[in-house]
Amino acid sequence: xxxxxxxxxxxxxxxxxxxxxxxxxxxxxxxxxxxxxxxxxxxxxxxxxxxxxxxxxxxxxxxxxxxxxxxxxxxxxxxxxxxxxxxxxxxxxxxxxxxxxxxxxxxxxxxxxxxxxxxxxxxxxxxxxx
Numbered sequence: 001x002x003x004x005x006x007x008x009x010x011x012x013x014x015x016x017x018x019x020x021x022x023x024x025x026x027x028x029x030x031x032x033x034x035x036x037x038x039x040x041x042x043x044x045x046x047x048x049x050x051x052x053x054x055x056x057x058x059x060x061x062x063x064x065x066x067x068x069x070x071x072x073x074x075x076x077x078x079x080x081x082x083x084x085x086x087x088x089x090x091x092x093x094x095x096x097x098x099x100x101x102x103x104x105x106x107x108x109x110x111x112x113x114x115x116x117x118x119x120x121x122x123x124x125x126x127x128x129x130x
Contacts, residue, residue, distance in 0.1 A: 010123035011126065012036045012053065014044040016072065017061040017088070022111075026059065026088070033122070043067040043075075055083050057125060062100060071106040073097050073114045084125040088113070 013035045019024045027037045040046035043066045058070035058076055073085045090111035097108040106125055
């Protein structure tokens with residue numbers, strides 16, 4: 001889903017997760033935080049959005065039906081080199097998290113996470129890129 005048109009919001013977030021319920025929940029939280037949100041359920045959908053829109057932050061699930069979030073991170077960074085990337089996954093061990101971040105990405109949260117922790121992590125990533 002493309003970002004809604006909202007001239008008052010300045011921070012645009014791409015959220016990619018293959019679970020529609022998680023997408024709905026996280027995108028609602030992100031909107032509550034004041035962000036403009038675009039969502040995708042696959043790597044292909046996310047890449048199309050990244051080609052069409054500039055994002056200030058990407059939140060990526062690691063396991064997607066058509067590839068990995070790590071591959072998607074690399075593809076997005078080819079298009080938008082300075083965008084911070086937050087992985088958000090239920091499946092990663094500490095070693096898998098470290099391996100993902102060693103390839104690309106800026107932070108990793110393991111599902112489930114509180115809205116407060118999500119907002120804190122996002123704020124930190126956005127502030128560190130400014």
